[in-house]
Amino acid sequence: DTEVTQTPKHLVMGMTNKKSLKCEQHMGHRAMYWYKQKAKKPPELMFVYSYEKLSINESVPSRFSPECPNSSLLNLHLHALQPEDSALYLCASSRSLDNEQFFGPGTRLTVL
Amino acid sequence: AQSVTQLDSQVPVFEEAPVELRCNYSSSVSVYLFWYVQYPNQGLQLLLKYLSGSTLVKGINGFEAEFNKSQTSFHLRKPSVHISDTAEYFCAVSPLNAGGTSYGKLTFGQGTILTVHP
Numbered sequence: 001d002t003e004v005t006q007t008p009k010h011l012v013m014g015m016t017n018k019k020s021l022k023c024e025q026h027m028g029h030r031a032m033y034w035y036k037q038k039a040k041k042p043p044e045l046m047f048v049y050s051y052e053k054l055s056i057n058e059s060v061p062s063r064f065s066p067e068c069p070n071s072s073l074l075n076l077h078l079h080a081l082q083p084e085d086s087a088l089y090l091c092a093s094s095r096s097l098d099n100e101q102f103f104g105p106g107t108r109l110t111v112l
Numbered sequence: 113a114q115s116v117t118q119l120d121s122q123v124p125v126f127e128e129a130p131v132e133l134r135c136n137y138s139s140s141v142s143v144y145l146f147w148y149v150q151y152p153n154q155g156l157q158l159l160l161k162y163l164s165g166s167t168l169v170k171g172i173n174g175f176e177a178e179f180n181k182s183q184t185s186f187h188l189r190k191p192s193v194h195i196s197d198t199a200e201y202f203c204a205v206s207p208l209n210a211g212g213t214s215y216g217k218l219t220f221g222q223g224t225i226l227t228v229h230p
Contacts, residue, residue, distance in 0.1 A: 004155075031216055042202055042220035043156065056217060090155055097216035100146065103155040 004104035006091050012110045013081065021076040021107045023091030031097050032074040034066060035090040037106070043090055049074060050097050081111045114139040114205050116221035124227045127195055133188040133224045135203030144206040144214055145186040147177055150223075151199045159201075162186065173197070198228045 004025045013019050023032065031050045035043035048056035049068045063085075065077040074091060088108050092101040119134040137143065144163050148156040160171025167179040177188045186203060203221040206214045 033216065033218075042223055043218075045217060045219075048216045050216065056215065092156075094216065098213040100158055100161050101216075101218060102158065103148075105155045108153075 004091055004093050004102055006089075006104040006107050008107060009105070010108050010110075012112065013078065014112050015081060015083075017081075018077070018079045020078065021089055021091075021109075023074040023076075023093075023104055024072055025093040025102075026072055027093065027095075027102070028071075029093035029095050029102075030071060031094045031099075031101075032068060033092040033094075033101060034074070034076055035092065035103075037088040037090055039087075047076075048097070055097070078109075081109075083111050085109065086111045114143065114207050114219045116203050116205055116219055118201075118203055118221035118224045120224050121222065122225045122227065124229060125193055126229050128192045130191050131189065131193050131197075131226065133201050133203075133226065135186045135188065135221060137184050137186065137203070137205045139184075139205060139207055142208045142212070144208065145177075145179060146204045146206070146218070147171065147175070147186070147188050148202045148204060148220075149199045150202065156202065159188070193226070193228045195228050195230060197226060200225050 007022045034046040037043040046060045047066045052068045063080050067075040088106045090106045091104045094101045115138045117136045125131045146161045147159040150156050160169050162179045170176045200223045204218045
């Protein structure tokens with residue numbers, strides 16, 4: 001298994017909803033990442049996990065809450081989002097922080 | 113802090129012509145360098161990487177890039193493009209710590225849309 005999978009592919013939520021994005025890899029990678037990509041913009045790093053511990057939080061608002069329950073799984077919990085949070089959310093993984101990152105297909109989030 | 117400048121936002125080219133996508137970076141520390149490709153409504157796929165060693169790096173799909181430390185550039189080239197190369201290309205840098213390893217923090221350029229015409 002040589003890919004990063006993300007579910008769901010698409011998500012529409014209201015500003016009062018709570019939802020979660022899921023990312024999974026079975027490559028034995030020990031670093032995992034969340035990025036946000038707005039339309040016609042490059043990806044921007046949100047969070048970095050290394051060995052299931054949060055190592056970087058790029059000053060992301062607390063309405064985004066990451067969780068790494070085990071080495072294969074990374075979640076992003078969403079609560080009270082704003083319409084400007086609508087974007088493509090990309091997950092990536094790498095063997096370690098010192099290796100290239102492999103990206104999943106993304107979850108396209110729309111906040112109404 | 114690091115920054116990445118992709119000098120062309122759009123590059124149109126005819127099929128079978130050569131292409132060069134330009135990337136310059138700024139960093140106060142050593143970096144790793146990457147090129148990724150993104151097809152519409154998809155994630156990013158790694159084309160090639162420069163970590164150390166030879167400054168000419170070969171990647172997938174016939175792409176190559178050359179690291180020029182004095183000019184802080186990492187331009188991407190392909191000698192003959194195909195229609196299927198139409199996509200957005202991102203240059204990215206990852207700064208290294210004092211021990212010479214990466215924090216895992218990728219900073220991307222603004223992207224270059226390559227359009228290959230028949």
